[in-house]
Amino acid sequence: DIQMTQSPSSLSASVGDRVTITCQASEDISKYLNWYQQKPGKAPKLLIYDASNLATGVPSRFSGSGYGTDFTFTISSLQPEDIATYYCQQYDDLLLIAFGQGTRLDIK
């Protein structure tokens, strides 16, 4: 099974800061990496699909990059409404899915 290592597990930042979260796969997963935002008591929301593509309606301050085993999720200018937990999620050729452990983001 492919293992995902997401870091950091928690992060504090100020409004306007650039925020970066990383996700590392235990083996090459090509571009098959998605990112989600989850707010308390709510279902996750797909933000980025296939490593770098913005899902419909997602603000452009969110972005993703990477290929193979190393991936990065970035918020270019943190807004108060971005406070949430963020998850990476990979899938493979067998359509098996695994989520990262999550990164809890709050305001400093």
Add this chain to the structure above:
Amino acid sequence: QLQLQESGPGLVKPSETLSLTCSVSGGSVSSSSSYWGWVRQPPGKGLEWIGSVHYSGSTYYNPSLKSRVTVSADTSSNQFSLKLSSVTAADTAVYYCARTAYYFRVVIIGFEFWGQGSLVTVSS
């Protein structure tokens, strides 16, 4: 707009089978460009994929749960379902049903549409 709604018992006894149904509106379970899945989240913890189904009958399961899980689709009722057998307290979680994304004629194995979630507690 696609909507998904989970339904089923909120309390299940240990060793019994957890059964949930996801009702789909605004879309069709028979869509060839969709995979329908279940994701769970224990209280205060992260997300765990359980399994997915395509209307064709193809199923995909988390290897760690595969021996206890059945996911199926019912095109006549436009629903899909989850059965998890031999449950323990560790299966207590919010269970979400979800549908994969579809962009530029390509199925993305990421969940873009979600139900609101259903809390299932395993306790005697």
